[in-house]
Each structure stands twice: as C-alpha cells, then as structure tokens.
Amino acid sequence: MSNMMSSSFSSISCIVYLVLAFCAMSLDQAEARAFFVFGDSLVDNGNNNYLITSARADSPPYGIDYPSHRPTGRFSNGLNIPDIISEQLGMEPTLPYLAPQLTGDRLLVGANFASAGVGILNDTGIQFLNIIRIGKQLEYFQQYQRRVTALIGAEQTEQLVNSALVLITLGGNDFVNNYYLVPFSARSRQFSLPDYVRYLISEYRKVLQKLYDLGARRVLVTGTGPLGCVPAELAQRSPTGECAVELQRAAALFNPQLTQMLSDLNNQLGANVFIAANTYTMNMDFISNPQAYGFVTSKIACCGQGPYNGIGLCTPLSNLCPNRDIYAFWDPFHPSEKANRIIVQQILTGSSKYMNPMNLSSIMALDSRT
Numbered sequence: 001m002s003n004m005m006s007s008s009f010s011s012i013s014c015i016v017y018l019v020l021a022f023c024a025m026s027l028d029q030a031e032a033r034a035f036f037v038f039g040d041s042l043v044d045n046g047n048n049n050y051l052i053t054s055a056r057a058d059s060p061p062y063g064i065d066y067p068s069h070r071p072t073g074r075f076s077n078g079l080n081i082p083d084i085i086s087e088q089l090g091m092e093p094t095l096p097y098l099a100p101q102l103t104g105d106r107l108l109v110g111a112n113f114a115s116a117g118v119g120i121l122n123d124t125g126i127q128f129l130n131i132i133r134i135g136k137q138l139e140y141f142q143q144y145q146r147r148v149t150a151l152i153g154a155e156q157t158e159q160l161v162n163s164a165l166v167l168i169t170l171g172g173n174d175f176v177n178n179y180y181l182v183p184f185s186a187r188s189r190q191f192s193l194p195d196y197v198r199y200l201i202s203e204y205r206k207v208l209q210k211l212y213d214l215g216a217r218r219v220l221v222t223g224t225g226p227l228g229c230v231p232a233e234l235a236q237r238s239p240t241g242e243c244a245v246e247l248q249r250a251a252a253l254f255n256p257q258l259t260q261m262l263s264d265l266n267n268q269l270g271a272n273v274f275i276a277a278n279t280y281t282m283n284m285d286f287i288s289n290p291q292a293y294g295f296v297t298s299k300i301a302c303c304g305q306g307p308y309n310g311i312g313l314c315t316p317l318s319n320l321c322p323n324r325d326i327y328a329f330w331d332p333f334h335p336s337e338k339a340n341r342i343i344v345q346q347i348l349t350g351s352s353k354y355m356n357p358m359n360l361s362s363i364m365a366l367d368s369r370t
C-alpha cells in the first residue's frame with residue numbers, strides 16, 4: 001500500500017517536473033530573441049562571399065583573429081559589431097542570409113542580410129558590381145519570413161519578427177563610394193553637400209519605414225563614423241595627417257539629421273522603435289585619444305600599404321601589424337575587433353551622449369518586462 005502511494009506520488013512529481021521543464025523551455029525560447037542585421041561592410045558577415053563582387057573579405061589576413069583564424073567575409077581581423085552584440089547579449093551569432101547552412105531551426109536565430117559596398121542609394125557602390133542593395137536586403141527579409149512561416153506558422157513568425165532586435169548600418173558609402181568617389185561625381189554635380197544629405201535622409205526614412213512595415217519593432221540605427229579620419233582618407237586627402245575636412249563636414253551634416261529623423265519617425269509611430277547610435281562620437285573618442293583606449297595609433301591601419309597603410313586593399317601582400325589589439329583600424333576603412341568592442345560597449349551602456357533615446361541594456365530590460 002505504502003509502496004503504491006509512493007509510486008503514484010513519484011509519477012505525480014514527475015508530471016509536475018515535466019510541466020516545469022516544459023515551462024522553463026518555453027521561457028528560454030521567449031528569451032532567445034532573434035537578431036536581424038542590414039547594411040554595409042561594417043556589419044556584413046559573409047554575404048558577399050556568395051556574389052560576384054570586388055567588395056569582399058574572404059582572403060587572408062582577414063579573419064586572422066577570428067576563432068577559426070580564417071577569413072569569413074567579415075571586414076575585421078576578428079569579430080565585427082553584430083558578432084559582439086550577439087556575444088554580449090548571449091545570443092547565437094547570426095549566419096549570412098546567403099549561407100547554404102541557414103536552414104531549419106537555425107533560421108530562428110535571425111539572419112544577416114548586410115552586403116559590403118551598399119549605401120542608402122541604389123547608385124552607391126556600382127563599381128563593386130553585384131552587391132545586395134538595401135531594397136534587395138528588405139526583399140530577402142520578406143523571403144526569410146515566408147521560409148520561417150513554413151516552419152513555425154504565420155502567427156509565431158510575426159511574433160518572432162516583432163520581438164527581434166534589428167541593427168542597420170548605412171550611409172558611409174553614399175559619401176565615400178558615391179559623392180566623393182571621384183572629383184565631379186554625378187551626385188556632386190547634381191547636389192550641393194547639404195542638399196545631398198537631405199536627399200539621403202529622406203531616402204533613408206523610406207527604408208526604415210519599410211523595415212517597420214515588415215515587422216521590425218526595435219531597430220538600432222548607427223550613424224556614420226568620422227569618415228575623414230579613416231586611414232584611407234588620411235592617405236588620399238590629408239597631407240598633414242588631420243582628418244579630411246570635406247568628409248568630416250559630410251558626417252557632421254548627416255549624423256544630427258539622422259538622429260532627428262529617427263526621433264520624428266518614433267513620434268509618428270508613437271513608440272521608440274528606432275534607436276540612434278552615435279557611432280561618430282564612439283569612434284571619435286578613440287581616434288582623438290588612442291592611448292587612453294590602449295591603441296598605439298588611430299591613424300595607421302594594421303593591414304595595408306602606403307601612407308598610413310591607407311592605400312588600396314588589405315591583401316596577403318600588405319604590411320600586417322603583429323598585434324591587432326593595439327590598432328584602432330584593421331584595414332584602411334574598418335575598425336579592428338578591439339575598436340568594435342569599444343563601440344559595442346557604448347551601444348550597450350552608453351549615456352545619452354551616445355545612445356538616443358536609450359542604450360541597448362535599457363532596451364533589453366524594458367523588453368524583458370513586457
């Protein structure tokens with residue numbers, strides 16, 4: 001008798017245990033937030049490997065400090081900004097949307113649609129041939145949602161997209177690889193710089209509205225870095241080593257208008273959907289005082305050739321610094337993993353000088369309560 005009782009008791013506790021385990025599992029799933037990434041080479045994690053384009057980072061020494069120590073298509077010696085965001089938030093890293101491995105349950109982690117060379121405008125980066133322009137990235141996002149719908153149903157897919165974190169990085173190439181690509185470029189003959197910036201902002205607004213229409217509800221939007229201070233521009237435009245004036249002027253016009261546009265969009269939507277990350281100031285901190293951040297230089301790229309290692313591409317034949325951690329710039333245009341870590345730290349915990357209307361830690365705390 002007592003035996004029977006204890007056996008039925010243990011089967012009840014087993015059921016209770018199973019229910020608890022199930023609850024714990026579904027809580028876990030609710031907490032694992034999907035992550036979607038859009039934009040250019042600052043956030044591309046390998047899509048261009050699958051395209052016929054000259055904008056690629058799939059040969060050494062790219063990836064030299066990546067866990068595999070091999071090139072992956074990231075424009076970094078190691079991790080890039082979205083990788084570090086995933087790492088810091090305890091999420092699995094996303095795969096490039098074009099990677100054949102992105103199937104089944106792996107789709108639920110999210111996806112990276114970014115493509116090196118693209119800008120806000122379709123005519124940005126035409127010299128790179130076949131890249132995934134932003135309109136096409138958004139089309140792929142729709143295609144992604146159809147694929148996930150086939151997997152988990154429409155309602156769950158909408159939920160996954162609405163609760164996801166999104167990162168978008170665009171704008172730098174519209175200056176560097178369009179307006180200022182050559183003297184007397186078509187865009188610079190068409191627009192004065194202030195008019196061009198206003199045009200970019202109005203086109204960017206349409207892109208972000210479309211992202212919202214596709215279900216995005218938490219979108220980190222980075223501004224441009226200090227475009228005139230990258231080793232490539234120092235090499236080409238700065239006899240004195242000071243940041244190149246015209247590109248700095250472009251960034252100074254673009255970034256405040258971007259923040260304002262995001263704030264207008266949020267007001268129109270009645271919610272803080274778009275979060276402005278002031279990557280200009282985040283970069284400028286370590287560019288103007290590299291030693292304070294453990295860098296020996298912010299002017300010379302680790303990998304490259306010519307003045308500031310700023311000429312041409314980073315290739316197996318380039319100069320390569322032995323310790324990437326003490327260089328702010330990995331190649332003539334892109335920050336090192338170490339610099340990317342400083343940037344992500346500010347995205348996570350920065351004050352209103354860096355993040356508007358709030359930092360990513362506050363967003364995560366807010367969203368976990370709703």
Ligand SMILES: *[C@@H]1O[C@H](CO)[C@@H](O)[C@H](O)[C@H]1NC(C)=O
Pocket residue numbers: 121122135203
């Ligand atoms: C860019 O190209 C896409 C696809 O061809 C088109 O739908 C879109 O209107 C274009 N954008 C601009 C600003 O011309």
Ligand SMILES: *[C@@H]1O[C@H](CO)[C@@H](O)[C@H](O)[C@H]1NC(C)=O
Pocket residue numbers: 348349350351357358359361362
């Ligand atoms: C992150 O943002 C919140 C809200 O604005 C702020 O209270 C907090 O101090 C910020 N974190 C840091 C480290 O500044």
